[in-house]
Amino acid sequence: MPHRRYEWHERVKGVEREYRATRLGLARLELHARSDPGILKDAEKGSLSLPDAVENVEGTYLIRMVAEFENALRSFWLTIRATRPKAEELVDGIGSRRKILSDPIEDVHAVRDYRNGLVHESEKNVEAIAIGDAGRRLNLFLSRLPEEWG
Amino acid sequence: MATVGEPQEAHDLVLKGWLDCLGRLVADVQRWAGELDWSTRLISKKMKDSRLGTYSAPALIIQKETVRVLLDPIGRSAPGADGVVDLYLMPAYDDIASLYLVDDVWRMHYMFAEAPTVATMLDAESVPLSRETLGRVLDEMCRHAA
Numbered sequence: 001m002p003h004r005r006y007e008w009h010e011r012v013k014g015v016e017r018e019y020r021a022t023r024l025g026l027a028r029l030e031l032h033a034r035s036d037p038g039i040l041k042d043a044e045k046g047s048l049s050l051p052d053a054v055e056n057v058e059g060t061y062l063i064r065m066v067a068e069f070e071n072a073l074r075s076f077w078l079t080i081r082a083t084r085p086k087a088e089e090l091v092d093g094i095g096s097r098r099k100i101l102s103d104p105i106e107d108v109h110a111v112r113d114y115r116n117g118l119v120h121e122s123e124k125n126v127e128a129i130a131i132g133d134a135g136r137r138l139n140l141f142l143s144r145l146p147e148e149w150g
Numbered sequence: 151m152a153t154v155g156e157p158q159e160a161h162d163l164v165l166k167g168w169l170d171c172l173g174r175l176v177a178d179v180q181r182w183a184g185e186l187d188w189s190t191r192l193i194s195k196k197m198k199d200s201r202l203g204t205y206s207a208p209a210l211i212i213q214k215e216t217v218r219v220l221l222d223p224i225g226r227s228a229p230g231a232d233g234v235v236d237l238y239l240m241p242a243y244d245d246i247a248s249l250y251l252v253d254d255v256w257r258m259h260y261m262f263a264e265a266p267t268v269a270t271m272l273d274a275e276s277v278p279l280s281r282e283t284l285g286r287v288l289d290e291m292c293r294h295a296a
Contacts, residue, residue, distance in 0.1 A: 006209075007196060010222070013243045017224070136242040143241030 001075040003150035008072035009139050012065055016135045019061035026054050059118040062131050066115040069108075069138040072145075079149045087112060091141075100144045107137040165202050168226045171233060175249075175256055175279075176208045179221055182281035188214045188288060199225055211240070212288070217295045219246065219288065239291060247287055249279055260287055 002008060033040050033050060040048045073090050077083075085093060088109070095105040111134045113126045129137075180190045195209040210221040218240040228234045233251035237260075238244060247260035256279040277283050 002196075006193060009241075009243060010195065013238070136244065139243045140241055 001071060003075065003148055005072075005142060005145050005147050008068070008075075008142055008145075011068040011072070012135055012138050012142065015061055015065040015068060016131055019058065019131055022057055022061070026050070026057060030054065058131050062111075062129075062134055063115055063118060065131065065134060065138065066112060069142070072142055076145050076149050094145070095141075098144045100141065104137070104141050104144070108141045111137050161202070164226075165205060168202070168233060169205070169207065171251065172207055172223055172235070175235065176210050176221065178279075179210055179212070179284060182284050183210075183212045183288070185281065186285050186288060188212050195223060197223065197225070199227065201227060214288070214292060215295075217288075217291050219291060237287070246291065250276070255279075258283055258287070262286065262290070 030050060040050055042048055070087050070090065073094055077090055077094060080097065091105060091108050110127060111129055114129045116122060117124060117126045176192065180192070183190050191211045193209050193211060194206045197205050197207045207223045209223060212219045212221065220238045220240050222236045222238055224234040224236055226233050228250070231250040231252050235249040237246040237249070239246050247258050249256045249258050257276040258279045259276045
C-alpha cells in the first residue's frame with residue numbers, strides 16, 4: 001500500500017473521476033435506448049436493468065471511495081500500532097493523534113454512516129451525501145496526515 | 151508495458167513523448183507561477199495507464215499564503231485529446247479547471263467568474279493556457295479564499 005499521502009488523495013479523487021465517466025456513459029446509453037430499446041438486450045443474459053444501474057451508480061462508487069479512504073487510514077495506523085480497529089475507532093484514533101478538529105471528524109463519520117446505509121440497507125435515517133461532497137470531506141481529513149509515513 | 155501487437159520501441163516512444171510534454175507543461179506553469187509570486191513544489195505522481203503501464207509523472211503544488219493548488223496529470227489517453235491534466239484546489243481536491251492537450255496546445259476549461267453559467271466545467275469555453283490565463287484563475291482562487 002502507498003505510504004505517500006498524495007497517492008491516497010489521488011485514489012479518492014480517482015474514484016470520483018471514474019464515477020463521472022460512468023455516469024456520462026449511462027446518460028448516453030439512456031439517450032440511445034430511447035430510440036433503440038433493443039440495445040438493452042443481452043443475447044445470453046436477457047434484459048439489462050439500466051434504470052437500476054442509473055439509480056445505484058453513485059452509491060456504488062461512493063462505497064469504493066470510502067474503501068480507498070479507509071485503506072489510507074489503515075496504512076497510516078499501522079505505523080502507530082499493529083492493530084486493526086473498527087473503522088469508526090480508526091477515524092477517531094487518528095483524529096485524536098493528529099489533533100484533527102471535531103467538525104472534519106464528524107464530516108467523515110457522516111460519509112461512513114451514509115455508506116453503511118447503502119451497504120446494509122439500514123433503516124436508520126441518514127443524510128444522503130453526493131459523491132463530490134464525500135470526496136471533499138474525505139480528502140480534507142486525509143490532508144491532516146503527514147506527507148509520508150512508514 | 152507494450153500492449154499486444156505494439157512493439158516495445160513504439161510504447162517507449164509514446165511514453166517518452168508524453169512525459170516530455172508533461173515536463174514542458176510543468177516547467178512553463180512553474181515559471182509563470184513564480185513570475186506571478188506563487189511558490190511551487192514539484193512532486194512525483196505514480197500513474198497507471200492501460201496502454202502505457204505504470205510510470206512516474208511530474209505534478210506541481212502551487213501556493214500563495216493559504217491558497218494551495220495542485221497541477222495533477224490525469225492521463226494521456228482521452229477521446230479528442232492527447233493528454234489531460236487537472237487543476238485542483240487543495241486540500242479538498244475541489245475541481246478548478248481541466249487542461250486538454252489538443253493539436254499540441256494546452257487548452258484550459260474553466261468557468262471564469264464573468265463567463266456565462268454552464269452545467270459543468272467541461273461545458274465552459276476553453277482558452278489556451280498561458281501565463282495570463284493561469285494568472286486569472288489563480289487570482290480568482292485567492293479572491294474566493296479571502
